[in-house]
Amino acid sequence: MELIAWRNWAEQMTTGLALVDAGLRVEWVNPALAELLDIGPRSAVGQPLGLLLHEPSWLEHAERVLAEQGGMQFRGVVLASARGSETIVDLNLQALGPERLSIEVHALTKATATSSPLSATLRGFAHEVKNPLAGLRGAAQLLQRRVHDEDLQALAGMVIAEADRLAALANRLLNHDGAPKLAPVNIHERLERLCDLLQAEPMPIRLRHDYDPSLPDVLGDADRLQQLLLNLARNAIEAGAKTLALRTRVEHGVRVGERSLRTALRVDVIDDGPGVPADLRETLFEPLVSGRSDGSGLGLALSREIARDHGGELRYTSRPGETVFSLYLPLERTHE
Template identity: 45%
Template sequence: MTPAAPDLDQLTTPFAWTTADARIAGCNLAFARWLGVGARRLLGLPLTALASDGGLDAVLDRAAEPADAPLRLRRLGLRFSDGAERFCDAWLSRRDEGWLLEAHPVDEFPDDDPARLPSALSAALRGLAHELRNPLAGLKGAAQLLARRLDPHDADGHALTSLIDAETVRLTALLDRLLSPAPAQPHAPLNVHGVLERVLRLAESDAGWAVRLVRDYDPSLPDIDGDADRLTQATWNLVRNAIEAGASQVTLRTRAEHAARIGELVHPLALRLDISDDGRGVPAELADRLFLPLVSGRAEGTGLGLALAQQVVREHRGALSYRSRPGHTVFTLLLPLPEPVDA
């Protein structure tokens, strides 16, 4: 039997309980302290609003009917408003007509556990951010000076200087977020092919004619909700890795995937993006640690590109995986798509 609210208040384990429509009806002191917010500010808030990656929505939909056994949610990320994200292993069970959430905070992870990624990656990137700001400012200034010297009719030249200028602005904004963390930008509808075209422009400027870039798009795909800049960064990291692995051809393929499993959830419809190349492949000794920060197969590599790509994909409630052998490597992004509305 579920303990009454006064009993829960005496426990050091964080608990929150909801009404029948999954709005927070109360929480114990441990839960409020863990989230760093007064308990009264949580009252009436949808429980799903606390899940930083939207991970509770599908769970509540799937578990709409009462069940005898609680549902276990591994490494659930929760935050209040613009507060810091906290991770926990959680149990979600029925309480009266609503829900009871029991959170077991997870503060430390084994060195090889990808769940330690956000804190480790954030620390590593913040160290690099200070070193990158001045070179980026120099690049932006040089691009603007070059644009003024170009012939007004040189369309290709102006397109390239505009690309340099736009990318330095985007990267400077990324560094600003690393040095002075701010709330994540709200996701907005976007066409994934617009993101991919931006990435291919970067790849064409980086690799020139040395690499053949192939588009294999499904034009019928609907828009997704996301952050275009973050998805550009993640996808560009994957394409650039392929180029640096000696690929002579890189293919970007988009498709709709039905009944796609992302983590512990099965989504009716998802966007599948395959980035394939014919390069050297992933070294066998890195296979189990590839997405951890500071792990690289190249002496000059930072080991941050794939770690950042995985973090961005997680921000979009998706999954990133790969398969590789010499001459054929495929990185796959799965991102949930909205379910079609019946006419």
């Protein structure tokens, strides 16, 4: 992404961002970082990096990043503001060519700083995807402006929308927003969006639908539920499935943890792949567990976490030729 476009994008971010030149002097900071450090964005320009971060060791780290043209990440470090207050942050240094590096700062809540291994792993993942997402979005915007074919413009718009959705998810992971932001969600609209994404791929999988049209809306976070469904579909495709069936039903008397749901929405994602290997069946939803050598082992773990954040559950049954992942979501909210 061009520097001007990157800065325009970064101005809107809630993540703290800065650019530093090869002499380790501040070129620019966004409003989010200026607020965190209790400084004016303009007054920071031209200042040595050591004064900005109030820690001499960061100069050594920055010099190394520039020399090696790489990046460095630091988890749970203490960052002091100009007024002496301290904040626990995740900090990322990344070279942007030989003359410049970026600094990315994510303030952590107390809950995030003491988070579970899964949450820490997901925050690390979120760090890694945000910069590629920004580049992806910028490239899609350029394509959308330059092509005249309406279908191609629509595809570029889809890329932009998905990049924005994933960037929002990454911010939630990094900032530990907690409970999902609930609103009425039409699950069939989410499933049709999933189909649009899958059909836009170079070799789209065959899709079948079996919807119950009488289903009411469910209370949920549309973006997180979209991610859950996409994770399930991707998992099936990467496992070798050729056909994916999407089914919705109302389920009665579902047991979720210690609760019994009188009525629940059930979404089944059914694939014709080889099935879950026997040695993974007990640990399939654990983080970093994957049946593929190149798999991250995060998709299903995150999906179950999203389901439980919604007061629901994710389950599966599997045999060669038919694997069914079933998402259960409450249709009537119970009060503890």
